[in-house]
Amino acid sequence: MADSAAVNDAFDRVKADHGKLDILINAAGVNTPNRWATRWLDDINHHMLDAARNGEPFAPEFLEQIPDEDFDRVMKINVNGTFFAIRAAAPLLKAAGGGAIVNFASVAGLVGLPMPAYYPASKAAVVGMTRAVSGELAPFNIRVNALAPAGINTALLTQSGDEHVQALLALQPLKRLAEPEEIARTLVFLSSDAGAHYTGQVLSPSGGAYLA
Template sequence: MRLNGKRILITGGASGLGLASAERCLQEGASVVIADLAASHGAQEAKRLDGEYSGRCLFLPVDVTSSAEVDDLVANTVSELGGLDGVFNNAGIGGLSAAVDYPDDDYMRVIDINLNGVFRVARASLRQMYRQGSGSVVNCASILGVFGQSNAAAYSAAKGGVVNLTRTLALESAEKTVRVNAIGPGYIDTPLLQDLDDELRQGLIDLHPLKRLGRPEEIANAFVFLVSDEASFITGTTLMVDGGFTAGKS
């Protein structure tokens, strides 16, 4: 198994990309902490996975806008699992509005969760990994971290920040033998997109040269690769998992 014995923390793990990644990690032999808001379905999903994969999955609540909660999350993960080998820094929200109409509070909330939250989780995780002398952090960026899109000022700004934050953290962490990378998903077929009408959905499909949306397990596969020893010489990169979305853009 590619992650046998590894101890993995996944934020935003109660659904979507995070939940798919948790299951793939368990399949590959890891122990996993699913972290998400207390009001999420994280506890029941962790219980389900715990039953399916020999009791190697548990849920811990966190709000990534709180440094204290994030620090406690990492400390409790280490207490429960005995260490921390990998992190999928995946908690995030959307947010659509023309820039001229974007209220301050809404804009800052997207930034605080999608960028500052990534920083808080990375900071706490790296402190632990430095003590261990090993580890791998994978941040969730986006195609919109590389290219802009109308009506996504906050999201694009946050994800662009994640891309460059990843590079900076990778440089700082290299001498500690800790790796930091990011994943840049295209549009992924999650329940959120299932609410779109057929025309909007097809429009998103057409943006991808492979002519389909991504699947959550395809992001999970990329995470498993980046957090595994197979990616031992990869750090500071953003792996685009986007069906070719960014290939024809410059």
């Protein structure tokens, strides 16, 4: 996704095989740049949980520990990749006479959460991109919306352990993770005629972690 030429090649194959495109779901993304960063973040989260249980103060420090290449990698995949896919898909959606784009943002891009800045920065950028592109593509009957979920019951989230999950659930009124099927139903709604009057919107299936 971070390679614009590779993204263009993929959509060239869609054009060659089908001549048009009806729906684009931009779901590719990362929450950390590599395995080391995942372990580092898990360790800090566990320290925060232990401190909270013991009533002790703990202030995580992320900024000075993030190297340039880690910040760049997350932004290239989450932001650049989303842009590359939208840019390559637009002519095919126009050829179809319209269509729908749904971009995956995150509740982390809407509210302030203690985490490395690259992830919320990238997802806030996806929100801004969604709103800008929705205005440009509306005259072509192309709708562009975003999803900003909280925790989803996937291997990417649960690999960090139940304590990490419970810490996330503490931030939301509904004390459970979203199931992938629930998110999929929202994607179907936004991509179908049922959601025909939605564009430039950010829906947040976050269990109430984001209220607007």
